[in-house]
Amino acid sequence: MKMDLLGLQMLVSAIESKSLSKAAERENLATSAASKRIAELERRLGAVLLVRHARGVEPTPAGAALYHRAKAILRSVELAQNSVAEFGAGGMPKIRLAANRSSIIQYLPPVLSRYFASEPGAQIDLQERYSYDIPRLVTDGEADLGLYHALTPAPGVHSLPYRQDHIVLVVPLDHPLARLDETMLEAAKDYPFVGYFPRHSYEAFLSLAEASLSRPLNVRIEVSNYEARCRLIREQIGIGMMPELIAASYLSRYGLKAIHLLDDWACRQFYICMAAGERSALRPALAAFVDHLLAA
Numbered sequence: 001m002k003m004d005l006l007g008l009q010m011l012v013s014a015i016e017s018k019s020l021s022k023a024a025e026r027e028n029l030a031t032s033a034a035s036k037r038i039a040e041l042e043r044r045l046g047a048v049l050l051v052r053h054a055r056g057v058e059p060t061p062a063g064a065a066l067y068h069r070a071k072a073i074l075r076s077v078e079l080a081q082n083s084v085a086e087f088g089a090g091g092m093p094k095i096r097l098a099a100n101r102s103s104i105i106q107y108l109p110p111v112l113s114r115y116f117a118s119e120p121g122a123q124i125d126l127q128e129r130y131s132y133d134i135p136r137l138v139t140d141g142e143a144d145l146g147l148y149h150a151l152t153p154a155p156g157v158h159s160l161p162y163r164q165d166h167i168v169l170v171v172p173l174d175h176p177l178a179r180l181d182e183t184m185l186e187a188a189k190d191y192p193f194v195g196y197f198p199r200h201s202y203e204a205f206l207s208l209a210e211a212s213l214s215r216p217l218n219v220r221i222e223v224s225n226y227e228a229r230c231r232l233i234r235e236q237i238g239i240g241m242m243p244e245l246i247a248a249s250y251l252s253r254y255g256l257k258a259i260h261l262l263d264d265w266a267c268r269q270f271y272i273c274m275a276a277g278e279r280s281a282l283r284p285a286l287a288a289f290v291d292h293l294l295a296a
Helices: 005-017 020-026 031-045 061-085 101-106 108-118 131-139 202-212 226-234 244-248 284-295
Strands: 050-053 056-059 094-099 123-128 145-149 157-172 192-195 218-222 240-243 256-261 267-275
Touching: 005 020, 005 031, 005 050, 005 056, 005 061, 020 031, 020 056, 056 061, 094 101, 094 131, 094 284, 101 108, 101 123, 101 145, 101 157, 101 244, 108 123, 108 284, 131 145, 131 157, 131 267, 145 157, 145 284, 157 226, 157 244, 157 284, 192 226, 192 240, 226 240, 226 244, 226 256, 240 244, 244 256, 267 284
Parallel strands: 094 123, 094 145, 192 218
Antiparallel strands: 050 056, 145 267, 157 240, 157 256, 157 267
16 A cells, blocks of 8 residues: 555644644654655655645645545544454453442442353453543543442533442541441541542542531541551541441451441432433443443
C-alpha cells in the first residue's frame, strides 16, 4: 500500500496544529522523525502534501484533500480496534468495569462469582476508581460500565439505581460512645478521628456534612485501608467512619463497635452507569452483566 497509518496520523496532526514540531510533540516523536514520516508519505504518493514556512506548515490542495480522507480512515480504524477491544485474548467477551472501593468489597464478589459460573469464558477488567471520576470514565469510553455512589445520578451517563449502604461510626468497645447504638456525628465531634471519609477527602466530606456539624472534626491521621483504620482505632488513636457491611467484618477481630449514624448523608445511594442511552442498546455481554448486577 502507498499509505501507512502512522504517516496519515502525522499528516492530520501537522495540519491541525499548523506546526510540525507541535505535531511531533502531540505524537510523542522527535521533530526529525515527524518530518521523515511526512516525507515518506509524500514520496509514496508522489505529491507534496505540506508547505513549510517560517510560521509553521499548511497543506497543499492535495494535502487538504487527503486530510479529510485520512480523518475518516483513522476514525474507521479506531472503531475497528474498539470493536475488538470488547473481547479478551481468547476472543471471549471482556467488560471494562469501573467501581469504587466500597462497591468492590461489599457487592461485587458474589455477583462476579455468579457471572463467571454462567459465562466461564468472559473476562472482567475491574478498575478501582473514586465515585466522582467513574461517570467520566464511562463517558470518555475508558470503561463500559460504572458503579458509583452519589446524592443524585451523574449527568452525561445513563444511571440505574443499584444498592444503598450506610456509614457507621466505629469505636473501641471501652470508648465513652460505645454505650450508644445510634447517634448523630455531632455527638462525636469532641473525639479525635482516624480519617478517610465518605467522598474520599476530609475537605470534600465537610462540604457534604458541614450542616450537621457545629465545628470541624479533629483528624489525627488519614488512612484509606479499612483494616489498617480499624487497627488504629483499636489502639485508641481515634474513632472512624466506614460502610456498615465492611465494618462488620472487623468488629469482633479488633474489639470494636459500630454505631449507626443518623445523619442524612450517612445513607448512600449507589448507581450502575453506562454510556448515555437506553439499557436496551447495550451489547449482549454488557446487558447480561447488568442483569447479574440487578439480580443481586
